[in-house]
Amino acid sequence: MYPHERSLVKRLAGQPFALLGINSDRDREVLKKVMEEQGITWRSFWNGGSTSGPISTKWDVHSWPTIYVLDHKGVIRYKNVRGERMDEAVDTLLAEMKESK
Numbered sequence: 001m002y003p004h005e006r007s008l009v010k011r012l013a014g015q016p017f018a019l020l021g022i023n024s025d026r027d028r029e030v031l032k033k034v035m036e037e038q039g040i041t042w043r044s045f046w047n048g049g050s051t052s053g054p055i056s057t058k059w060d061v062h063s064w065p066t067i068y069v070l071d072h073k074g075v076i077r078y079k080n081v082r083g084e085r086m087d088e089a090v091d092t093l094l095a096e097m098k099e100s101k
Contacts, residue, residue, distance in 0.1 A: 001065060002038045004083060008090065009042055015094060016072065020044070024051045024064070072097050 009019050021044035025031040028046060035044060047053030051064065059068070069078035069089045078089040 001082070002040065004086070005042070006039055008087065012090070012094075016097065017090065017094065018042070022047050022055050022061075024049065024053060024056065026050075069093065 005019060005021075009017075019042040021040070021042060023031055023044050024047040025034075026049040028049070031046070034040075045055060047055045055061075059066075067078075067080050067082065067086065068076050069081060069086065071077050071093050077093060078086075081089045
């Protein structure tokens with residue numbers, strides 16, 4: 001998913017959009033190297049080295065990857081959209097936000 005996420009971040013630069021990642025890899029040093037090699041420029045939180053870490057527990061995540069798309073009020077509006085469907089979801093929410101101003 002990294003290539004698509006990179007393109008989304010690049011396309012939406014300067015807009016009210018943030019991509020956040022949660023990672024459950026055990027070894028943080030290996031994770032840091034992978035993030036650098038893969039060009040991960042967005043914030044990625046570490047889930048304690050376990051798929052049952054504090055973040056996945058709090059958000060009731062049981063499968064990976066799990067994707068939540070939140071609106072500007074922090075409400076989950078889409079879940080598990082990928083690729084083109086993720087782009088459409090984000091674009092819809094950005095348009096809604098502009099219309100409400």
